[in-house]
Amino acid sequence: DTAVSQTPKYLVTQMGNDKSIKCEQNLGHDTMYWYKQDSKKFLKIMFSYNNKELIINETVPNRFSPKSPDKAHLNLHINSLELGDSAVYFCASSRPPGQQWTGSGNTIYFGEGSWLTVV
């Protein structure tokens, strides 16, 4: 069973379109993330949610809007897609702050990535 799953894995779309990437985790974690990996392979956090509440919001355009209907899901919606949005987007999950110093600790588990290409 996949611990962190995201769909779609591949997405090719035109500039100006709106698209969503869905993410689900079955690890029982309270904290979920979206990371972006650009063409130079640099990985950077975009958002972090703890139990459905936004706790980290890095400098990301307003066109990106995360939504967490429950603590097992964190979806990413992107409006008015631009060429520069082409990247691999990773969903991830972990234990929340305060529970990270026991057991497996502060390990973050990643989904397989969603390859977004904007043409």
Next chain:
Amino acid sequence: AQTVTQSQPEMSVQEAETVTLSCTYDTSESDYYLFWYKQPPSRQMILVIRQEAYKQQNATENRFSVNFQKAAKSFSLKISDSQLGDAAMYFCAYNDAGNMLTFGGGTRLMVKP
């Protein structure tokens, strides 16, 4: 802000030999975790090894081990008996109670048969 630096953009190793990937980081925290992730061409992020900063003993996972030097803020990864399947991008990463994983720029490892 925490930063993670991987000074080797590319490394090459002969199959069955040993290679060491370097990583340094900057933090003012005393409690934190350090990780090495492997990313093959499929782009999946695979956890290789984890080190808790409060532990003096270096972490080991089969052919993978780390050299953690807390005072020097250094966290290198040693791969012994390198295999063709080890070829990938390797990312060093840092996390503390702030709940945010900070990555280095990555090192591409090539394994020669």
